[in-house]
Amino acid sequence: MSHEKTSFELYKFLVQKELLKESPEFWWPNTGTFQIVIGAILAQNTTWHNVTLSFKNLKNHLTLNSFVKLEIEELKVMIQASGFYNQKAPRLLTLAKNILEMFGTFEKFQAEVSREWLLSQKGIGEESADAILCYGCYRPEMVVDTYAKRFLKKFDIVFDKNSEYKEFLEKSIREKFQEEELFKIFAQFHGMIVEYNKLKSLK
DNA sequence: GGCCAGGTGTAAA
DNA sequence: TTTACACATGGC
Numbered sequence: 010m011s012h013e014k015t016s017f018e019l020y021k022f023l024v025q026k027e028l029l030k031e032s033p034e035f036w037w038p039n040t041g042t043f044q045i046v047i048g049a050i051l052a053q054n055t056t057w058h059n060v061t062l063s064f065k066n067l068k069n070h071l072t073l074n075s076f077v078k079l080e081i082e083e084l085k086v087m088i089q090a091s092g093f094y095n096q097k098a099p100r101l102l103t104l105a106k107n108i109l110e111m112f113g114t115f116e117k118f119q120a121e122v123s124r125e126w127l128l129s130q131k132g133i134g135e136e137s138a139d140a141i142l143c144y145g146c147y148r149p150e151m152v153v154d155t156y157a158k159r160f161l162k163k164f165d166i167v168f169d170k171n172s173e174y175k176e177f178l179e180k181s182i183r184e185k186f187q188e189e190e191l192f193k194i195f196a197q198f199h200g201m202i203v204e205y206n207k208l209k210s211l212k
Numbered sequence: 213g214g215c216c217a218g219g220t221g222t223a224a225a
Numbered sequence: 226t227t228t229a230c231a232c233a234t235g236g237c
Contacts, residue, residue: 050220052217052218054216054218054219054220054233055217055219056216056217056218056234056235056236057218058217058235059217059236062234062235089234091234091235092217092232092233092234092235093220093232093233093234094232094233094234096220096221096231096232096233097232100220131221132219132220132221133220134219134220134221135219136218136220137220140218152218154218155217155218155219156218199218200218203218
């Protein structure tokens, strides 16, 4: 199926809407920190508002080294507002311990982690993996979520598989920008898609 | 009171 | 390989 618009044209369409005026530079708050790992899992099937409630309780435990010291039951209480806390708490704690054990520091993790390693971790699917890679590790990976699919459907762009959406969204963007600036473009592109959906209440 | 939100894992067909 | 379901809260 051939589409009239490329992802670069859709990107420009969103840029012109000025959707990120009140967002931090890369849309997701605290880009490049361990908080992205926590947020990626807390945000699963939950509103961002509920995630911010949990972050308030976690304010003294937001680094990798302080986070791994938390007890499981203690963590459950802290992240209760984000829902699914009985599964998110153990998954987060195991993930944090695995990062520490496998990479030693969060900085090493940022530099060396692969998409495959993330996907092998319990609680991390494709969307969370790409969110952690893009917003947490400055990697040029586009996040494909239900918002992205809804947005593309508006332009009659529909695929079967997640990987096809990802390839479509990334391809023409990669041709238009330098490698060094790609992560920032993808970060903002995904952020703009989310904000556009919220604005228009797309179904 | 029902529906949805910045999904994932597992079990069954 | 696809489908169905569990997981849980806060806001409208």
